[in-house]
Amino acid sequence: MVTRYLGAPVRRNEDPRLLTGRGNFVDDIQIPGMLHGAFVRSTHAHARLKRVDVSRALAAPGVHAVYTHGDLGPLGDPLPPLIPHPTLKHHKTQYALAPDKVRYVGEPVAFVVADSRYLAEDAADLVEVEYEPLPPVVDLEAAAEPGAPLVHEDAGTNVAAHYTQRVGEPDRAFAEAPHVFTERLVMDRGCAQPMEPRGVVAHWDPRLETLLIWDSTQAPIPIRNGLARLFGLPERAVRVIAGDVGGGFGPKIMMFYPEEIMVPLAAMRLGRPVKWIEDRREHFWATNHEREQIHDAAIAVDDQGRIIAVRTVFLHDAGAYIPYGLIVPVVASTTLPGPYKIPNYHAEFKAVFTNKTIVSPYRGAGRPHGVFVMERLMDRVARELGIDRAEVRRRNLIQPDEFPYDVGLIYQDFAPLIYDSGNYPAVMDRALAMVGYDRFPEEQARARREGRYLGLGVANYVEGTGIGPYEGAKVHVEPSGKVLLATGVGTQGQGHYTSLAQLVADQLGVDVKDVHVVTGDTGEFAWGTGTFASRAAVVAGSAVYLAARAVREKALEVAARLLEASKEDLELEGGRVLVRGAPQRAVSLGEVAVAANPLRGTIPEGAEPGLEATRYFGPPRGSFAAGTHAAVVEVDPETGMLKILRYVVVHDCGTVINPMILEGQIHGGVAQGVGGAYYEKLVYDEGGQLLTTSFMDFLIPTAMEVPDVAIGHVETPSPLNPLGIKGAGEAGVIPVPALVAQAVEDALAPWGVRVREMPLSPVKVRELVEGSRREAPA
Amino acid sequence: MAATRTVRVRVNGTLHEREVEPRLLLSDFIRHELGLTGTHVGCEHGVCGACTILWNGEPVRSCLALAVQADGAELETVEGLAPDEERLHPVQAAFVEHHGLQCGFCTPGFLMTVVAFLRENPDPDEAEIRRAISGNLCRCTGYVNIVKAVKHAARSLRARAPAGASAAPAGR
Numbered sequence: 040m041v042t043r044y045l046g047a048p049v050r051r052n053e054d055p056r057l058l059t060g061r062g063n064f065v066d067d068i069q070i071p072g073m074l075h076g077a078f079v080r081s082t083h084a085h086a087r088l089k090r091v092d093v094s095r096a097l098a099a100p101g102v103h104a105v106y107t108h109g110d111l112g113p114l115g116d117p118l119p120p121l122i123p124h125p126t127l128k129h130h131k132t133q134y135a136l137a138p139d140k141v142r143y144v145g146e147p148v149a150f151v152v153a154d155s156r157y158l159a160e161d162a163a164d165l166v167e168v169e170y171e172p173l174p175p176v177v178d179l180e181a182a183a184e185p186g187a188p189l190v191h192e193d194a195g196t197n198v199a200a201h202y203t204q205r206v207g208e209p210d211r212a213f214a215e216a217p218h219v220f221t222e223r224l225v226m227d228r229g230c231a232q233p234m235e236p237r238g239v240v241a242h243w244d245p246r247l248e249t250l251l252i253w254d255s256t257q258a259p260i261p262i263r264n265g266l267a268r269l270f271g272l273p274e275r276a277v278r279v280i281a282g283d284v285g286g287g288f289g290p291k292i293m294m295f296y297p298e299e300i301m302v303p304l305a306a307m308r309l310g311r312p313v314k315w316i317e318d319r320r321e322h323f324w325a326t327n328h329e330r331e332q333i334h335d336a337a338i339a340v341d342d343q344g345r346i347i348a349v350r351t352v353f354l355h356d357a358g359a360y361i362p363y364g365l366i367v368p369v370v371a372s373t374t375l376p377g378p379y380k381i382p383n384y385h386a387e388f389k390a391v392f393t394n395k396t397i398v399s400p401y402r403g404a405g406r407p408h409g410v411f412v413m414e415r416l417m418d419r420v421a422r423e424l425g426i427d428r429a430e431v432r433r434r435n436l437i438q439p440d441e442f443p444y445d446v447g448l449i450y451q452d453f454a455p456l457i458y459d460s461g462n463y464p465a466v467m468d469r470a471l472a473m474v475g476y477d478r479f480p481e482e483q484a485r486a487r488r489e490g491r492y493l494g495l496g497v498a499n500y501v502e503g504t505g506i507g508p509y510e511g512a513k514v515h516v517e518p519s520g521k522v523l524l525a526t527g528v529g530t531q532g533q534g535h536y537t538s539l540a541q542l543v544a545d546q547l548g549v550d551v552k553d554v555h556v557v558t559g560d561t562g563e564f565a566w567g568t569g570t571f572a573s574r575a576a577v578v579a580g581s582a583v584y585l586a587a588r589a590v591r592e593k594a595l596e597v598a599a600r601l602l603e604a605s606k607e608d609l610e611l612e613g614g615r616v617l618v619r620g621a622p623q624r625a626v627s628l629g630e631v632a633v634a635a636n637p638l639r640g641t642i643p644e645g646a647e648p649g650l651e652a653t654r655y656f657g658p659p660r661g662s663f664a665a666g667t668h669a670a671v672v673e674v675d676p677e678t679g680m681l682k683i684l685r686y687v688v689v690h691d692c693g694t695v696i697n698p699m700i701l702e703g704q705i706h707g708g709v710a711q712g713v714g715g716a717y718y719e720k721l722v723y724d725e726g727g728q729l730l731t732t733s734f735m736d737f738l739i740p741t742a743m744e745v746p747d748v749a750i751g752h753v754e755t756p757s758p759l760n761p762l763g764i765k766g767a768g769e770a771g772v773i774p775v776p777a778l779v780a781q782a783v784e785d786a787l788a789p790w791g792v793r794v795r796e797m798p799l800s801p802v803k804v805r806e807l808v809e810g811s812r813r814e815a816p817a
Numbered sequence: 818m819a820a821t822r823t824v825r826v827r828v829n830g831t832l833h834e835r836e837v838e839p840r841l842l843l844s845d846f847i848r849h850e851l852g853l854t855g856t857h858v859g860c861e862h863g864v865c866g867a868c869t870i871l872w873n874g875e876p877v878r879s880c881l882a883l884a885v886q887a888d889g890a891e892l893e894t895v896e897g898l899a900p901d902e903e904r905l906h907p908v909q910a911a912f913v914e915h916h917g918l919q920c921g922f923c924t925p926g927f928l929m930t931v932v933a934f935l936r937e938n939p940d941p942d943e944a945e946i947r948r949a950i951s952g953n954l955c956r957c958t959g960y961v962n963i964v965k966a967v968k969h970a971a972r973s974l975r976a977r978a979p980a981g982a983s984a985a986p987a988g989r
């Protein structure tokens with residue numbers, strides 16, 4: 040078999056459609072008779088709901104219904120929890136509409152359905168809500184204190200979970216170590232902000248008794264299964280389609296957002312299709328946030344800077360509810376060790392309720408926090424012991440012959456954290472070479488003489504990807520010879536229509552354009568979990584490969600009969616099966632498909648009709664990608680402005696299916712990382728009001744702020760799946776805060792600036808410069 | 818319901834006439850009245866640029882205008898750039914070739930911005946390109962490949978157009 044497509048920068052099958060305005064995004068769905076919804080959302084962070092009066096809204100023009108909690112019946116109960124954890128004592132989940140109390144600004148209180156979006160919003164303004172304000176719980180540390188006002192009174196505490204993992208004997212190791220350094224490190228709130236806000240369209244067909252839903256979700260299959268359960272429908276009576284989704288990055292998966300309940304509920308009760316599309320301001324309140332954690336960290340090292348022990352004790356802000364469980368803090372504490380050998384480790388966190396928007400994974404999902412803490416500690420060691428920062432890292436790296444490497448922790452998939460493969464020294468050395476590490480001191484000195492302040496940063500990470508449980512794929516050859524591939528993992532821009540098609544095209548010897556991929560439609564494929572945790576290429580990709588290989592086997596068997604040749608002498612090429620060395624003896628794949636599904640005669644015993652196969656793949660545990668980012672920045676101490684002069688990513692994600700798509704993922708991740716490290720910050724006031732609810736306040740980087748990115752690849756295939764793939768979706772974003780912190784410190788070394796908080800901003804950098812005691816050099 | 822007004826606009830060469838409420842946004846008019854859903858809405862407050870269309874040849878954010886204001890105007894949307902998926906406009910083709918899109922949500926806005934930009938400045942350098950697209954947000958690509966695509970689109974448009982002339986608007 041020739042692998043023409045695996046590893047090639049194949050241009051994307053989906054592009055012409057998207058480029059000509061023929062996308063299929065949720066707001067593009069138009070159904071005759073469709074109504075439109077708008078939500079009334081809490082204006083208070085924490086308040087009792089005294090009265091919700093919908094009478095004036097109901098009387099407004101074009102209004103069909105106004106729902107409040109009292110109208111919901113059993114759907115008014117807390118929505119189902121997603122991922123339980125034994126230490127998660129208070130697994131509080133959100134409501135479709137708030138019952139007697141609101142817990143964050145933006146929490147849905149009522150849902151208005153009218154003839155148009157305009158009329159629904161008019162009527163939403165007429166809903167009268169009487170609040171009795173309660174003391175808001177906003178500050179993360181204060182929330183964790185005993186005696187703080189309670190977000191959930193019946194829990195008796197704001198601490199939802201308290202979880203500790205240990206490796207070795209950290210207490211003794213710290214007590215006996217020659218050098219111990221401590222740091223308090225803070226990451227503030229941020230969010231993903233995909234360019235397409237969320238949306239749901241629901242259509243109840245009373246004749247087919249089918250609930251058809253278009254949802255901008257990253258996990259259509261679990262949404263379908265959950266909705267079927269909640270609405271008391273058979274699973275086959277619910278079909279969820281996540282067509283084109285305009286960016287996901289994590290928060291477009293929750294199960295369930297309140298809107299995912301209310302829109303189908305209204306559609307079923309009113310017997311009319313209903314659409315709700317989030318607007319951008321709503322998105323800031325109503326779509327999950329991430330990132331807020333406060334770490335008290337410590338590192339113990341010997342005289343050579345070799346790590347003896349690491350400790351992190353941290354608070355994780357869960358927001359008002361914790362449907363997603365402990366994924367983010369668990370990932371943070373298990374990502375922290377990274378590529379380093381840490382014989383003794385103590386990770387302990389409290390997940391804490393506050394009166395703020397719910398937190399769930401956003402690209403990185405705790406990984407940026409872990410890497411920020413670890414790399415800040417390494418920088419501290421380098422500085423204190425006077426060892427070069429690359430050298431101190433190098434001394435602690437896990438070596439290529441030490442795999443599989445057991446970190447000694449339990450990962451987010453509840454499996455042991457064992458790195459499958461890697462070559463960390465090679466990755467770091469390549470990055471250092473690419474960024475010009477050795478000649479940088481001279482470059483820096485020269486710039487300083489010109490009054491310019493350059494700094495270099497280098498940061499390492501290991502990225503857990505490709506976790507189970509499983510994904511599946513169905514490959515089917517049509518009589519036309521075209522191939523259909525159906526799988527459960529939807530796409531939010533990752534190029535599944537192409538990368539998965541490449542795997543099939545290689546197996547079946549067809550043009551990649553002749554493989555038609557259907558994803559994210561439960562009517563086509565209904566087993567699987569979704570696109571998250573950089574798992575689609577690994578897990579679904581493996582299933583696709585297995586299914587395609589099974590179809591290939593079948594095609595060879597059927598063609599061997601047709602051609603009266605032995606299977607071993609056949610090959611698949613150009614959409615045909617032919618006899619090797621005698622290309623005139625050939626049948627087209629379409630003919631084989633027809634022969635495999637005969638109208639007369641019979642098929643061999645035990646065979647299944649058609650050229651079709653469905654296969655599933657479940658990895659034993661996650662596969663671990665790794666990388667190093669390095670950058671040179673220029674900081675203006677007068678204005679606090681940051682300019683990125685060079686940015687290098689060297690990445691090892693095992694076998695690469697499509698390097699063009701992979702590089703695009705990294706570019707986008709870096710941009711998001713730069714945004715999160717320097718520009719983007721969600722600001723709450725002490726009353727729990729979110730002050731940043733537009734793109735004028737929450738600054739997403741433009742083409743002016745983000746750098747060109749030079750990318751280098753190292754390939755150590757994963758032994759845990761047939762193709763050796765590791766995920767890559769989060770690689771771009773993970774080490775950026777750590778890197779920016781180090782580079783800014785380096786640039787502002789004359790002022791002795793220390794960066795302990797993310798994100799930075801021009802104002803923050805100015806404050807750091809002013810706050811430093813030392814004078815600027817003349 | 819509020820009184821309606823008549824709006825007559827030519828969009829991608831086709832004349833449309835509708836009765837609309839004065840408060841109807843132009844973006845909603847294009848998407849929901851005319852069914853041209855290629856124009857996307859990302860913020861509705863004039864920052865993201867996803868809703869960019871050409872209004873008498875000039876790039877305009879359709880979420881910041883009312884449909885009634887466009888009465889008598891000539892509009893171009895992404896649907897007008899190419900007759901079909903096989904015959905892409907050079908800017909579209911460059912986006913395919915250089916992977917200038919991922920989810921594709923921001924893309925129509927970028928295309929319209931870039932088409933107008935390259936008519937004005939057929940031979941831009943990288944800094945000019947970055948400035949030209951800095952009013953459009955993309956959350957997927959980090960802009961690296963968009964910048965590349967614009968460079969190459971400029972080159973292929975220049976190769977098509979006779980020396981000295983700026984590139985002809987496509988789809989007409």
Ligand code: FES
Binds near residue numbers: 866868880881
């Ligand atoms: S939708 Fe018009 S600028 Fe964002």
Ligand code: FES
Binds near residue numbers: 285922924955
């Ligand atoms: S391609 Fe997704 S926002 Fe630009």
